Every structure is written in structure tokens, then in C-alpha cells.
Amino acid sequence: MALLDIQNLVVEFQTVSGSFRAVDGVSLHVDEREVLAIVGESGSGKSVSMLAVMGLLPWTATVTADRMNFNGRDLLKLSSAERRKIVGKDMSMIFQEPMASLNPCFTVGFQIEEVLRFHMGMDSAQRRERAIELLTQVGIAEPAERLNSFPHQMSGGQCQRVMIAIAIACNPKLLIADEPTTALDVTIQKQILDLLVSLQAKYGMGLIMITHNMGVVAETADRVIVQYKGRKMEEADVLSLFESPKSNYTRALLSALPENAVGDRLPTVSDMMFEPAPSGAAA
Numbered sequence: 001m002a003l004l005d006i007q008n009l010v011v012e013f014q015t016v017s018g019s020f021r022a023v024d025g026v027s028l029h030v031d032e033r034e035v036l037a038i039v040g041e042s043g044s045g046k047s048v049s050m051l052a053v054m055g056l057l058p059w060t061a062t063v064t065a066d067r068m069n070f071n072g073r074d075l076l077k078l079s080s081a082e083r084r085k086i087v088g089k090d091m092s093m094i095f096q097e098p099m100a101s102l103n104p105c106f107t108v109g110f111q112i113e114e115v116l117r118f119h120m121g122m123d124s125a126q127r128r129e130r131a132i133e134l135l136t137q138v139g140i141a142e143p144a145e146r147l148n149s150f151p152h153q154m155s156g157g158q159c160q161r162v163m164i165a166i167a168i169a170c171n172p173k174l175l176i177a178d179e180p181t182t183a184l185d186v187t188i189q190k191q192i193l194d195l196l197v198s199l200q201a202k203y204g205m206g207l208i209m210i211t212h213n214m215g216v217v218a219e220t221a222d223r224v225i226v227q228y229k230g231r232k233m234e235e236a237d238v239l240s241l242f243e244s245p246k247s248n249y250t251r252a253l254l255s256a257l258p259e260n261a262v263g264d265r266l267p268t269v270s271d272m273m274f275e276p277a278p279s280g281a282a283a
């Protein structure tokens with residue numbers, strides 16, 4: 001049984017100019033211990049799909065699906081209170097902007113311990129011990145001292161490590177990483193990716209890596225879903241995707257990689273533009 005199993009997910013936003021469909025019939029599954037990459041250009045509905053799974057979309061969004069099961073539970077039937085017990089515990093998410101994701105008014109220690117208090121019911125001594133353990137696991141030096149730091153006293157890379165510590169605090173079965181390295185220096189990006197992949201392997205989590213970067217896909221994923229304009233264009237294991245992409249859009253993404261340049265100018269996706277084919281179909 002898949003850890004996360006979604007069939008025909010549709011997300012529509014009510015906007016001043018009418019209804020806008022950001023996700024259009026996406027189906028996907030992630031197994032335990034599997035790394036799934038969701039790749040596609042900006043605006044292709046990658047984040048919105050996963051925010052729908054987490055139940056974190058604003059009220060202007062309407063989410064429908066034929067199926068949305070996580071760890072044997074039907075997410076569509078859960079009350080908000082039941083959903084809150086799962087989100088941040090059994091499934092958690094880290095975002096692109098670590099500085100913006102952490103609360104600037106509280107120390108990182110408080111923010112880690114708050115998750116442990118809410119989901120695990122630990123007392124103060126247990127929380128502190130676990131928070132130090134978590135900061136150590138994510139590679140923060142002098143973890144006991146760091147618990148007293150505020151986010152602005154840490155670098156972007158350190159803040160992302162703290163976000164990862166919060167996300168793994170309750171030993172989640174599924175971690176969703178939404179462009180986790182985009183806002184970081186190139187030198188730090190690799191360290192954060194390596195950290196995520198090593199934690200995924202160590203704790204046997206399912207990991208969904210949202211990215212627009214094919215290099216990240218190649219380095220981390222077992223399986224890949226390519227999204228375009230809210231639709232799934234292709235799904236394949238990572239080797240097949242790079243060796244024999246089936247959709248035009250995937251070919252366009254791959255040919256836009258610098259290492260695939262043949263002339264003076266890199267091809268762009270719009271050079272190979274086409275209307276998206278139905279979900280799962282080869283274009």
C-alpha cells in the first residue's frame with residue numbers, strides 16, 4: 001500500500017477575475033522510503049498540489065480528489081482537528097524561504113520544542129534534550145547554545161537546518177521539501193540536499209522533493225513526476241526520464257540544461273511549446 005495515494009486532484013482558486021484551476025487532475029503516489037521528485041517550471045502547480053495534501057491552502061482554494069489517502073487514512077474525510085494531529089507529525093513540509101518560515105519573534109529552541117509539546121506531549125526536560133539531539137542531527141554546531149538564538153542571528157543555511165529539525169522532530173513518515181535549496185548560496189545547496197537525502201535514508205521516510213532543477217532530480221530522486229500548467233505530463237523512474245523522456249515538455253526541460261547546449265543559445269521550453277496532453281499521456 002502506498003504511503004500517499006492521490007487520484008485526480010483538482011485545485012481551483014476563486015480570484016477577482018473568476019475561477020482559476022491551478023492543479024488539473026493530478027494523480028500520484030509515494031511509497032514508504034521512496035524519494036519522488038515533482039519537477040516543472042514556476043506556476044505548474046507543484047507547491048499547490050502538496051499544500052492541498054497538507055491542508056494548508058487558503059479559503060479561496062477548492063480542493064477535490066477521487067482519492068487522497070495517507071498512511072491508510074482518507075484525508076478528504078478528516079476534520080480540521082484530526083488533520084492537525086497528522087500535519088507536522090506524520091507528514092511535514094519544509095519551504096523555500098527558511099527565514100520566512102521561522103517565526104522571527106521566538107528562539108529556535110522554542111520553535112522546535114513547540115512541535116514536540118503539541119504532538120508528542122513531552123515535558124520541558126525531554127523537549128530540551130530532544131531539541132539538542134535534533135540540532136545535532138541536522139549539523140548545527142554547539143546545539144545547546146543555539147537553542148537560544150533567534151532566526152536573524154543565524155545564516156540562511158542554518159535556518160534551513162532548523163526547519164529540517166522541526167520537520168523531522170516527530171519522526172514523520174513523509175517529508176515534503178518544496179524547493180528547499182533555492183534561496184540558499186550554491187555552496188550551501190549541496191550540503192542541505194545531502195542532509196535531506198541522508199536523513200531520508202536513515203529514518204526511512206518517504207520524501208517528496210519539489211524542484212525546477214533537473215540536477216536536484218538526478219541527485220536525489222527514485223521516481224519523477226513532470227508537471228506543466230497544473231497537469232502531470234510524465235511519470236518515470238529517474239533513469240528512464242533522463243535516458244528516454246516521453247513527453248515533449250520533459251525533452252524541452254532536459255534540452256534547456258546548460259550541459260546539453262549545442263549552439264550559441266540554450267533552447268528554452270517555449271521553443272518547444274505545445275498544449276499539454278492529458279495526464280500521463282506522452283506528447
Ligand SMILES: Nc1ncnc2c1ncn2[C@@H]1O[C@H](COP(=O)(O)OP(=O)(O)OP(=O)(O)O)[C@@H](O)[C@H]1O
Binds near residue numbers: 013040044046047049
Ligand atoms: N492563493 C492563490 N490564489 C490564486 N492563485 C494561486 C494561489 N496560490 C497559487 N496560485 C497560482 O497557482 C499556480 C500554481 O502555483 P504553484 O505555487 O503551485 O506553482 P509551482 O509550480 O510550485 O511554482 P514555483 O516553483 O514558482 O513555486 C500559479 O499560477 C499561482 O499563481
